Amino acid sequence: MAVVTIYRISEEIAKVVNGGKIGAAATVNIPRVKIVVGQLINAMLKVEYFTINAKMGETIPNGTVLGLYEGLEVFTSNGKSQCNLPIKPIKLPRNMGVWAVYPKYELNGNYDYDGEFIPLQMGQGALIKSQPLFNDLLGQIGYENFGDRLAFTKDIKSLFPDVVLAMRLAIMDISQYGDYDMLPLLPEQEIDIKNQAIKFFMQETVPDMLVDTTSDQEKGVPVNQQKQGS
Numbered sequence: 001m002a003v004v005t006i007y008r009i010s011e012e013i014a015k016v017v018n019g020g021k022i023g024a025a026a027t028v029n030i031p032r033v034k035i036v037v038g039q040l041i042n043a044m045l046k047v048e049y050f051t052i053n054a055k056m057g058e059t060i061p062n063g064t065v066l067g068l069y070e071g072l073e074v075f076t077s078n079g080k081s082q083c084n085l086p087i088k089p090i091k092l093p094r095n096m097g098v099w100a101v102y103p104k105y106e107l108n109g110n111y112d113y114d115g116e117f118i119p120l121q122m123g124q125g126a127l128i129k130s131q132p133l134f135n136d137l138l139g140q141i142g143y144e145n146f147g148d149r150l151a152f153t154k155d156i157k158s159l160f161p162d163v164v165l166a167m168r169l170a171i172m173d174i175s176q177y178g179d180y181d182m183l184p185l186l187p188e189q190e191i192d193i194k195n196q197a198i199k200f201f202m203q204e205t206v207p208d209m210l211v212d213t214t215s216d217q218e219k220g221v222p223v224n225q226q227k228q229g230s
Helices: 006-017 030-053 124-129 187-202
Strands: 065-073 075-077 080-084 098-104 118-120 142-146 149-152 164-171
Touching: 006 030, 006 187, 030 187, 065 080
Parallel strands: 118 142
Antiparallel strands: 065 164, 075 080, 080 149, 098 164, 142 149
């Protein structure tokens, strides 16, 4: 059985909607179908999580994606280095939606993917400061997640003025998959996605360029001179 990818599904849908051939000027083209397919898959995975997985006690939703976001700016506020999250990750126990945070200290340097910062729970930063034995996290840098922002235990912006961050965030966003990456879909889910997408696009009126004299492109052109749609 063929691997389920977003490009293959989108191509099959576009061919059905366009009568077997995707013309160069087709309004229902593959890039447009990919957007709709991604929205349908996201909705399906979320419904599956809330109706099935959550009731079974599953804490990490099926279909979760670790999206990588780079070039995130660090700023100083109230004496602490902070960084805004590029998107809001899904809510997981112990704030695991923010999966990992990595630094790049120099403008022309590389991200230190082996030196990720230490995640702390809200309130643990103040608790650690009161413990002389490990109040400096043994030289490491920690962070707390406050809604849409991370706050760090050290002012890394003053230590490294050019610092930027990379984050891996747990999201349910199918757009993070490549065109040919295998999707987390069952065979019966694949056919449901196709049927919903075809139904969505079939609501649009596609003019017959051979006989539809109301089409903007062919107004005033004799029928026998009109271009046949591709």
